[in-house]
Amino acid sequence: MLPTRTRPDQEDGRHRDEGPSNGRQPILEIRNLKTHFVLDEGVVRAVDDVSLTLEKGATLGVVGESGCGKSVTARSVLQIVGAGGKIVDGEILLHRDGSVVDLATFEPRGRDIRSVRGREIAMIFQEPMAAFSPVYTIGKQIIEAIRVHTDASKVAARDRTMDLLARVGIPQPKRTVDQFPFELSGGMLQRAMIAMALSCEPDILIADEPTTALDVTIQGQILALLKSIQEETGMSIMLISHNMGVIAEMADSVAVMYLGRVIEEAPAWDLFDEPRHPYTQALLQSIPMVEETVQSRLRSIKGSVPNPYAMPKACRFHPRCDAFMSGTCDVREPALMPVGPEHRAACFLVGDVEHE
The missing domain is CATH 3.40.50.300 (P-loop containing nucleotide triphosphate hydrolases)
Known part of the structure; x- marks a missing residue:
């Protein structure tokens, strides 16, 4: 379900036009x-x-x-x-x-x-169990990341690792730092990956x-x-x-x-x-x-996502589109066109829309 969140331009009851990219x-x-x-x-x-x-x-x-x-x-x-x-x-x-x-x-x-x-630039991967090496402890892998990019000593890197594990909400970081990936639950392993991603700020x-x-x-x-x-x-x-x-x-x-x-x-x-x-x-x-x-x-x-070796011609979505227009969508590929301030779409249905 979509979460409930206040729209930024409705926080004070007035529409705010902050310009492109809000500065x-x-x-x-x-x-x-x-x-x-x-x-x-x-x-x-x-x-x-x-x-x-x-x-x-x-x-x-x-x-x-x-x-x-x-x-x-x-x-x-x-x-x-x-x-x-x-x-x-x-x-x-x-x-x-x-x-x-x-x-x-x-x-x-x-x-x-x-x-x-x-x-x-750090990355949190889709599968933390696949991203962590199973033969090294969580702490050893985070410590290595810290020492590769900083001049921190091994002791200082270990202390920072425990601080990071605590920061991301892992209980008993002094114990977790010496645990292997398979000893953590999916949620805890994901937190450990976030800690590693944040290790070098x-x-x-x-x-x-x-x-x-x-x-x-x-x-x-x-x-x-x-x-x-x-x-x-x-x-x-x-x-x-x-x-x-x-x-x-x-x-x-x-x-x-x-x-x-x-x-x-x-x-x-x-x-x-x-x-x-x-x-x-x-x-x-x-x-x-x-x-x-x-x-x-x-x-x-x-339908389903087409075979990547046989991309549909023209608009790539047209075989699955309820608004498909024969002779147009299967002949030309639409470009990303402005349809409003900071809003662009690649569709012939909106390509000619006028906007301010």
């Missing part, structure tokens, strides 16, 4: 990124001309079904796309104090990108499905923890999820992806109040609402 400066800009996988079966265009902007101190939500390219986009930022994957075009601009570097030009195994990973945190496989209570605790840390440190967050409720709770702005492309982007409340793309509308309609009766049948998006 925030970008800290990470992804421009026309293309990440492809060359495999025996063919080429998978997992990320195909994606542009996103993450602002300082803000949370960017990236949402879509499994297989739409969310995680590959995130992994491309840190050059960890995996076997067969390669950034073939585009820029990933990291804004530092007084300078800008293009992470897409760094060698995946080079010293430059390794100095960014963990120190300036990164400017950017990429959270890839941070609440997957956790029960609702633990999900709420993890999201509250991320919010609290962001408010305390001013950290920027790229939050990747297929859960629209989580995105509504956390994000300042939202990008909706489908088959490797951004098909709609807007400030969070604009997107939830007035989604313009049929795919975004379908995602929101598939969420259970409080006012619905128990007997109400949940709506679903017809």
Whole structure:
């Protein structure tokens, strides 16, 4: 269910037009990124001309079904796309104090990108059990991350590790620091991963499905923890999820992806109040609402995500779209067009809409 939260422009009963991006400066800009996988079966265009902007101190939500390219986009930022994957075009601009570097030009195994990973940009992975090594204790792995990026001694790094474990709500950190990953529950292991991600005080945190496989209570605790840390440190967050409720709770702005492309982007409340793309509308309609009766049948998006080796021609969503227009949607591919202040959508139904 979508959480209840006061819309920012309704807090004082008046509409506030704060201008583009509320005056925030970008800290990470992804421009026309293309990440492809060359495999025996063919080429998978997992990320195909994606542009996103993450602002300082803000949370960017990236949402879509499994297989739409969310995680590959995130992994491309840190050059960890995996076997067969390669950034073939585009820029990933990291804004530092007084300078800008293009992470897409760094060698995946080079010293430059390794100095960014963990120190300036950290990542919470989808499966913490897979991300932690099973043969080393939680503490040893966090200590190693601290010592790689700082000049802290082993004793100081251990003390900081215990402080971090306590900070993320893990009880008995002196005991947990010497435990192995399999000795922790899913919720505690996710907290330990957050502790490791925060160990070097990164400017950017990429959270890839941070609440997957956790029960609702633990999900709420993890999201509250991320919010609290962001408010305390001013950290920027790229939050990747297929859960629209989580995105509504956390994000300042939202990008909706489908088959490797951004098909709609807007400030969070604009997107939830007035989604313009049929795919975004379908995602929101598939969420259970409080006012619905128990007997109400949940709506679903017809069909399934197409085979990545056989992308639909023209508009990629047209085989599943209830608003499909023959002779248009199956002939041309729509571009992202402005449909309102800071709101863009890639659909022929809204492409000619006038806006101020």
